[in-house]
Amino acid sequence: MESFHHEDTQELYDKYVLKNYAPAPLTLVRGEGVYVWDSDGRRYLDFGAGIAVSALGHGHPAWVAAIKEQLFRLTHVSNLYRNRNQGRLAKNLVSRCGPGRVFFCNSGAEANEALLKLARLHGVHKAGREGVCYKVVTALNGFHGRTFGGMSATGQEKIRQNFAPLLPGFSFGKLNDLADFERLIDPETAAVFLETIQGEGGIHPCTVEFLQGIRDLCDQRGVLLILDEVQCGIGRTGRFFAYEKAGIRPDAIGMAKGLGSGFPLGAIWVDEKYADLFTPGSHGTTFGGTPLGCAAGLATLHVIEKELLMENVGSNAPGWLANLQTVRDEFPDQVLSVRGEGYMVGVQLAMNPLPTVAAMRDRGMLAVPASGDVIRFLPPLIATAEHLRQSTEIFRDALAATA
Numbered sequence: 001m002e003s004f005h006h007e008d009t010q011e012l013y014d015k016y017v018l019k020n021y022a023p024a025p026l027t028l029v030r031g032e033g034v035y036v037w038d039s040d041g042r043r044y045l046d047f048g049a050g051i052a053v054s055a056l057g058h059g060h061p062a063w064v065a066a067i068k069e070q071l072f073r074l075t076h077v078s079n080l081y082r083n084r085n086q087g088r089l090a091k092n093l094v095s096r097c098g099p100g101r102v103f104f105c106n107s108g109a110e111a112n113e114a115l116l117k118l119a120r121l122h123g124v125h126k127a128g129r130e131g132v133c134y135k136v137v138t139a140l141n142g143f144h145g146r147t148f149g150g151m152s153a154t155g156q157e158k159i160r161q162n163f164a165p166l167l168p169g170f171s172f173g174k175l176n177d178l179a180d181f182e183r184l185i186d187p188e189t190a191a192v193f194l195e196t197i198q199g200e201g202g203i204h205p206c207t208v209e210f211l212q213g214i215r216d217l218c219d220q221r222g223v224l225l226i227l228d229e230v231q232c233g234i235g236r237t238g239r240f241f242a243y244e245k246a247g248i249r250p251d252a253i254g255m256a257k258g259l260g261s262g263f264p265l266g267a268i269w270v271d272e273k274y275a276d277l278f279t280p281g282s283h284g285t286t287f288g289g290t291p292l293g294c295a296a297g298l299a300t301l302h303v304i305e306k307e308l309l310m311e312n313v314g315s316n317a318p319g320w321l322a323n324l325q326t327v328r329d330e331f332p333d334q335v336l337s338v339r340g341e342g343y344m345v346g347v348q349l350a351m352n353p354l355p356t357v358a359a360m361r362d363r364g365m366l367a368v369p370a371s372g373d374v375i376r377f378l379p380p381l382i383a384t385a386e387h388l389r390q391s392t393e394i395f396r397d398a399l400a401a402t403a
């Protein structure tokens with residue numbers, strides 16, 4: 001294997017890579033299972049999973065084999081032709097979401113763009129013409145991506161800053177406050193658009209009551225209920241979709257991240273009632289739904305089922321959360337709250353989380369900061385109870401060192 005130093009990579013970044021990120025001071029070179037290694041050979045327990053992406057961990061043999069096989073057979077053909085993998089993956093997703101249809105793309109932001117176009121198409125259908133019913137109500141503190149549609153839907157000023165004018169017609173309700181959403185929905189509203197669990201905003205789940213209430217409200221007002229499951233979906237909560245806890249079905253769903261387990265793959269599912277709003281020419285993508293990307297998606301879903309990964313998450317997560325709560329009890333002045341579902345957990349600190357994240361890194365573990373005062377733990381779905389136990393120990397040590 002080529003050997004190189006972190007400093008060389010840092011120099012390349014310093015000279016040639018745009019500075020829209022401030023990456024941690026390490027260069028990752030290899031991954032296997034729940035671990036990644038840096039250029040100095042140090043091993044890290046990867047509880048970031050590339051921001052909730054590597055559902056199967058790194059280099060899962062079945063996932064690698066499926067991609068390799070497809071790579072030699074057929075990589076890309078465009079959507080001007082059918083490919084079998086796209087049809088099979090769409091069928092698999094429909095079997096999980098309900099009767100409807102799927103569109104494939106490459107990322108969460110692209111999935112959300114397609115969902116916002118669905119909202120517009122619904123509004124045109126409802127009002128009988130364009131520009132009348134186009135508004136979208138989303139949640140304060142949400143996050144839906146960095147495109148103009150995504151930023152417009154994002155209720156966080158720091159994400160939107162310096163990019164005005166954004167798309168018109170977005171308003172922001174308080175999460176889990178049904179009355180606030182009721183107030184914001186008017187006859188010009190086409191859709192309510194929500195993350196089932198806010199991720200970048202610091203791990204704030206929608207409650208069951210709120211999801212049920214918003215479903216009823218959308219039905220009463222003829223407004224689409226669209227859920228962004230880009231971060232919380234694909235088994236991360238121990239359920240395939242996070243919204244399943246409420247026993248509801250949205251009208252459309254956005255997904256990405258875990259769907260390809262590291263291969264860039266996004267998708268939207270649209271209920272059959274609305275699926276025909278997309279007609280030939282109304283939307284498209286060159287790269288979405290390639291034979292290769294869909295092979296990665298099929299392999300991911302196959303392994304999640306075969307290795308009972310949702311059951312793994314469901315059985316391990318409660319004990320993990322309870323252990324993290326004991327750390328909170330040990331450090332009441334530093335840890336304000338521990339919250340989340342399944343393998344999507346946030347620890348809110350009373351201080352800047354970056355020194356604690358760095359101290360965890362020094363102790364061999366990666367985690368992801370969020371929203372200024374939260375550390376997110378987003379382990380691969382293959383993480384065992386022992387990995388979770390180790391992560392809690394490292395978090396405790398790092399806290400003790402930075403408290």
Ligand SMILES: Cc1ncc(COP(=O)(O)O)c(C=O)c1O
Pocket residue numbers: 051106107108109110112143144145146195199200228229230231232256257
């Ligand atoms: C809930 C949610 N929606 C959308 C996105 C955007 O996805 P992507 O970065 O793949 O464009 C993210 C990314 O973090 C996300 O968490």
